[in-house]
Amino acid sequence: METKQWTENGIKEAAQVLKDGGLLAFPTETVYGLGANAIMSGAVQRVFDVKGRPSDNPLIVHVSSFEQVEGYVENLHPQAERLVNMYWPGPLTLVCQVKPDIFAKEVSAGLSTVSFRMPDNEMTLKLLKEAGVPAVGPSANTSGKPSPTTYEHVFHDLQGKIEGILDDGSTKIGVESTVIDVSDPNQSPMILRPGAITKEQIKQDLDIDVSYDKHLLKDSDTPKSPGMKYKHYAPDTNVLMVKEQDWDAAVRWVKENHLRAGVLASPAICDKVRANTAATFAYSDKSVKAATKGLYAGLRALDETPLHLDVILAATFPEENLGVAYMNRLKKAAAQEYFEG
Structure with a gap:
């Protein structure tokens, strides 16, 4: 398979690939994501196969608007919209309870929750709007290796394995988004994975107290968020x-x-x-x-x-x-x- 390099002029073609169930990498402000149509089971399964990712590691769904998320979610947390209004588009992912039978079963790893994020990258937002479908987007690398922050990193890992890469140079932040669990409206928001949006920033901006998830997952546990359980981000060299x-x-x-x-x-x-x-x-x-x-x-x-x-x-x-x-x-x-x- 030839892996194409798309720039802004290729967004229409890339969007059609995404909509039809193909795989492509897209830039965000954090790292490059490996995109697939989140509604198509076969497409999402290819993400796991290409990355070598454990099947009980859930995927984040990327959207182009909060209105999309409102159509998917049940029992929206009272603080969710405040967080979205302050930090979307941006490096914040929200774990929410979702309505059944919307997303491919592989997205949630069997959980009743799905994680959502609206990336702060103009090209990728255009891609998502043009495709008209939500897209999973784990880091576009071989699972466990350092996440890709340039087109070249993605090409090194995934050339010949995916249909194309949307190239927008280097990412701005360089580590994955902050993940906050807002799946229970009766519980305070909890950070499952730290990122560029910090606990202190949320307190200062919105006067919302969030906690850090401190419990250790067992081998048999299914994580609610990527990055909680498995060895990540590691090169071959010690x-x-x-x-x-x-x-x-x-x-x-x-x-x-x-x-x-x-x-x-x-x-x-x-x-x-x-x-x-x-x-x-x-x-x-x-x-x-x-x-x-x-x-x-x-x-x-x-x-x-x-x-x-x-x-x-x-x-x-x-x-x-x-x-x-x-x-x-x-x-x-x-x-x-x-x-x-």
């Missing part, structure tokens, strides 16, 4: 997280053990360690925003270098505000492992 005070010790360890190490960190740290490591990938600056945007691209670049690294050392950030989302993804990429000096 990743170790390095705290700010441990970089000197980490570099000594690399030298003493004759390791080929890659470093994923701020420009200042990369400059400091470059002479004693095999490869570096510097974020655009030292901020957590820059680190979040560059995380997946950096993991991919270091993992795919022909130097065949033994380890990737990645900088940590305080777990507050956007740092919660950054560390959530990095911890999964590193299998929770820190460098211990």
Whole structure:
């Protein structure tokens, strides 16, 4: 199969592919998504097959308006519309109770809830409006690998496996959306997966108190949201997280053990360690925003270098505000492992 590259002029053709049950990747402000018609069971099943994704991992449905969601949902949470009015289009996903027999059964992994999001990307909103159907959109990569933030990342993983890719350059945020469970109108909203829209921001903007889901899923449990259960975002090369005070010790360890190490960190740290490591990938600056945007691209670049690294050392950030989302993804990429000096 030839995988086409579409730009804005190709939206009409891409929309027809989506409507007819084909697979295509589309850009969002977070990462590139792998799109399929959420109403067609065969199309949704192909998403799982192409990604190698576990069948009990539910999918997020992408829509072009809140009015669509209102037609699908039962017992809408009293805070849902306030959240939508503030953050849609944007990196916020809402888990809602849905009416039966609307979506392909594979979308919800057997649950009575479905997650919805309206992405903040003009090309993809045009695509969804033109197609006239809701679209699932998990990250457009091989399951478990770092999510794609450019056309090239998607093409690397999925060329020959999907009909096309809608190319809109690099994504703006770089990690997946915040997922909030609003499926029970009698319960307070709960964050199932952290993202760019933080608990603190929601409190400041809307005076809504949201909590974090803290319970650990068993192997037999079906997660309500992607990113809750399985190892995600991980390159093939082992990743170790390095705290700010441990970089000197980490570099000594690399030298003493004759390791080929890659470093994923701020420009200042990369400059400091470059002479004693095999490869570096510097974020655009030292901020957590820059680190979040560059995380997946950096993991991919270091993992795919022909130097065949033994380890990737990645900088940590305080777990507050956007740092919660950054560390959530990095911890999964590193299998929770820190460098211990």
